[in-house]
Amino acid sequence: MSEAVQHGRCLCGAVTVSGRLGQDMSACFCTMCTRWSGTVQMGIDAPADTVVVNGPVKTYRSSPFSERAWCDTCGSALWLRDDGGDYEFVPGLFENAGGGRLTRIVYADRKPGGWDFADVPVRITAAEYEKKHPFIPEGEMP
Ligand SMILES: [Zn+2]
Ligand SMILES: [Zn+2]
Structure with missing residues (x-):
């Protein structure tokens, strides 16, 4: 965990964000x-x-x-957050993705072909993820 607070912004600059970012990025x-x-x-x-x-x-x-949050001016995605939980910022808001490294793929068995991510160590299937985390079944999505 990096200790420094990092500053980021959306594409148009109307939204600015800062926070103490972790170093691991996840993909879903x-x-x-x-x-x-x-x-x-x-x-x-x-x-x-x-x-x-x-x-x-x-x-x-x-x-x-x-x-899920976005900038009302330019539409940049900002974050995903569970109620009361940590912010999961879109890494691209920050310079060099906040220095983060992609270390985890969730719903790895659902990724389309051509996405290699060969050096990402942790791969979690849909079934493994849904055993331990709240999720919305596809038919019940808002
Ligand atoms: Zn914006
Ligand atoms: Zn997801």
């Missing part, structure tokens, strides 16, 4: 993340008590326990 290929991000959602954690956000943020309640 679940159906919601795929739809929201375009293909793969990547995230880098920051504890909520280190996070400061300014600007025109909009949020979407993507499940009963989580929200």
Whole structure:
């Protein structure tokens, strides 16, 4: 865990964010993340008590326990967050993705062909993930 607070911003600069980022990035290929991000959602954690956000943020309640946020001016994705949990920032808000390294793929068995990610050590299938975490079955998505 890096100790320094890092500063990031959306594409247009209207939203600025800061927080103490972790060093591990995760990628998720679940159906919601795929739809929201375009293909793969990547995230880098920051504890909520280190996070400061300014600007025109909009949020979407993507499940009963989580929200996804974006800049209302340029549409840049900002974060995914479970209620009361850490922020999972979009790494691209930060210079050099906050210095993070991709170490984990969730819903790894759902990734489309051509995405190698050969050097990512942790691969978690949909079934493994859903055994331990809350999720929304595809037919019940908002
Ligand atoms: Zn913006
Ligand atoms: Zn996901």
